[in-house]
Amino acid sequence: MEHYNMNLTLKVWKQKNSQSAGSFETYQIKEVSSEMSFLEMFDVLNEQLIHEGKEPIAFDHDCREGICGTCSMYINGRPHGPWHGTTTCQLHMRAFKDGDTIVVEPWRAKAFPVIKDLMVDRSAFDRIIQAGGYISVNTGVTIDGNAIPINRENADKSFAAAACIGCGACVAACKNSSAMLFLSAKVSHLALLPQGEIERKRRALDMVAQVDKEGFGSCTNTGACEAVCPKEIEITNIARLNREYLAAGLAADK
Amino acid sequence: MNWSHFFTSSVGKKIIMACSGLFLIAFLLVHAGLNACIWAFDGGEMFNKAGHFMGSTVVMRILEIGLFVFFIIHIVQGVVMELQNRSKRGSKGYAVALGNRGSKWYSRSMAILGLLILLFLIVHLGHFWIPNRSNQGWLLGEEINLFKEMKEVFSNPVWVLLYTVGVIALFYHLSHGFQSAFRTLGLTNHKYINIIQTVGLIYNVVICIAFIMMPISFYFGWVQ
Ligand code: HEM
Ligand code: SF4
Ligand code: FES
Numbered sequence: 247m248e249h250y251n252m253n254l255t256l257k258v259w260k261q262k263n264s265q266s267a268g269s270f271e272t273y274q275i276k277e278v279s280s281e282m283s284f285l286e287m288f289d290v291l292n293e294q295l296i297h298e299g300k301e302p303i304a305f306d307h308d309c310r311e312g313i314c315g316t317c318s319m320y321i322n323g324r325p326h327g328p329w330h331g332t333t334t335c336q337l338h339m340r341a342f343k344d345g346d347t348i349v350v351e352p353w354r355a356k357a358f359p360v361i362k363d364l365m366v367d368r369s370a371f372d373r374i375i376q377a378g379g380y381i382s383v384n385t386g387v388t389i390d391g392n393a394i395p396i397n398r399e400n401a402d403k404s405f406a407a408a409a410c411i412g413c414g415a416c417v418a419a420c421k422n423s424s425a426m427l428f429l430s431a432k433v434s435h436l437a438l439l440p441q442g443e444i445e446r447k448r449r450a451l452d453m454v455a456q457v458d459k460e461g462f463g464s465c466t467n468t469g470a471c472e473a474v475c476p477k478e479i480e481i482t483n484i485a486r487l488n489r490e491y492l493a494a495g496l497a498a499d500k
Numbered sequence: 501m502n503w504s505h506f507f508t509s510s511v512g513k514k515i516i517m518a519c520s521g522l523f524l525i526a527f528l529l530v531h532a533g534l535n536a537c538i539w540a541f542d543g544g545e546m547f548n549k550a551g552h553f554m555g556s557t558v559v560m561r562i563l564e565i566g567l568f569v570f571f572i573i574h575i576v577q578g579v580v581m582e583l584q585n586r587s588k589r590g591s592k593g594y595a596v597a598l599g600n601r602g603s604k605w606y607s608r609s610m611a612i613l614g615l616l617i618l619l620f621l622i623v624h625l626g627h628f629w630i631p632n633r634s635n636q637g638w639l640l641g642e643e644i645n646l647f648k649e650m651k652e653v654f655s656n657p658v659w660v661l662l663y664t665v666g667v668i669a670l671f672y673h674l675s676h677g678f679q680s681a682f683r684t685l686g687l688t689n690h691k692y693i694n695i696i697q698t699v700g701l702i703y704n705v706v707i708c709i710a711f712i713m714m715p716i717s718f719y720f721g722w723v724q
Contacts, residue, residue, distance in 0.1 A: 257595075270595065323596030349596050356590040418599050421608050422585035424510070454509050463585035464510040466610060466678040473602030482689055488511055489686030495506040 255476035315411030325415035353418035370460035377456035378449035404438035416471035422463030425469035430483035450490035518681035520574035544647025580613035606672040619664025654718035
């Protein structure tokens with residue numbers, strides 16, 4: 247792939263803390279290599295800002311290899327930028343060309359308040375997992391992972407759902423700020439396996455209740471979540487979640 | 501999990517939307533079937549007979565109450581849910597929107613399309629249902645000549661246009677609503693999605709053409 251350098255204009259959301267109003271700042275950045283990752287470009291920009299005595303831009307990142315889900319940026323109107331099935335940290339500058347203007351915003355959802363600049367508080371997702379995204383296992387020696395036979399189809403579907411990294415792009419893209427793609431991935435991942443059977447009924451009901459408590463909206467099946475999910479979680483998981491909810495809710499005896 | 505929790509959660513609200521929506525879909529099929537009687541080309545004899553059956557049969561009149569209840573539930577829940585969902589974004593929207601890159605415009609405009617249908621519905625009830633029922637009284641009294649009424653209403657281009665807009669809104673509402681309802685009820689998977697989409701499309705096209713052809717047939721004098 248041909249290497250090139252580019253000069254860019256960045257419009258980045260700056261916000262002091264969750265209470266302040268915030269606004270866009272415009273930055274110029276020169277000689278950006280097409281081989282840099284998007285976050286490396288931000289590193290370079292922050293170096294530049296520190297040298298100029300200005301405040302660097304706060305953004306979340308951790309693994310920088312597409313597995314932790316922290317690098318939430320809404321780039322040119324799309325969560326995680328223009329590449330399909332790619333997190334912000336895996337997005338490379340060759341996605342852009344010389345002279346481009348790039349607008350970077352934080353996730354916008356009531357349930358994900360901005361902490362500072364591009365960083366949002368996604369702890370709502372942790373609390374949803376705590377409400378039911380676990381299984382029971384015996385203590386003692388580690389159980390052999392292959393002790394329980396699982397059919398191939400379910401294992402594959404469960405694995406595909408387990409790929410969700412909890413990044414929140416689905417919420418960011420959704421007109422309803424609905425967390426259903428995330429929730430459906432978490433519920434499907436366990437509902438498809440025998441290990442998930444023990445809490446199966448409680449899980450769907452408890453996790454939906456927590457999602458509502460955190461202030462996410464109702465899913466209206468628009469499909470925006472599926473289109474932007476960096477892990478290509480399928481929207482059919484939402485149908486499975488609804489099935490789990492219906493079955494558990496109708497069967498509950500109190 | 502008691503019933504009120506079951507139906508008021510974010511998923512429960514959608515179950516109500518989907519069930520009431522599917523009931524309305526079934527109703528429209530019956531409605532379109534009855535209206536198709538105008539194309540018997542018998543000066544409205546068959547049509548008026550069908551109308552008489554619907555208006556003067558006790559079971560149908562009871563079902564009619566159910567229909568109103570479902571309509572009201574669907575509309576109220578739809579509007580409430582839309583307002584609640586809008587409030588979840590927080591105070592700020594995006595400077596650059598995702599727009600049509602992930603979803604169809606009509607899937608994001610269900611409430612607006614629904615309100616257009618509602619506007620049409622009010623006019624429609626004013627044209628036919630209210631005059632007819634007020635003539636009948638609460639019991640099963642004498643009906644008006646609905647065929648004649650239709651001829652009169654649809655000689656006015658304004659009404660023909662309004663009915664056309666109503667049907668177009670319905671087309672887009674159902675283009676999303678039909679398949680959305682099945683997903684909401686958990687009935688969609690890789691195997692069924694194609695069937696659901698195909699049946700939905702056929703239903704939608706047949707129903708909407710049938711409804712749109714009624715005012716047009718009268719306006720252009722194809723049905724006398
Ligand atoms: C009269 C005014 C109406 C209003 C205000 C209205 C409003 C809405 C709203 C807000 C939704 C939820 C959006 C979504 O799920 O994406 C919806 C869904 C739906 N509507 Fe309507 N609607 C109306 C009439 C109708 C009619 C006449 C039908 C059918 C013949 C219908 C069928 C449906 C269906 C099937 C859904 C999908 C339910 C789901 O997503 O699970 N609606 N409507
Ligand atoms: S479903 Fe996709 S977009 Fe949503 S949190 Fe999981 S990985 Fe991110
Ligand atoms: S930094 Fe971990 S997924 Fe991007």
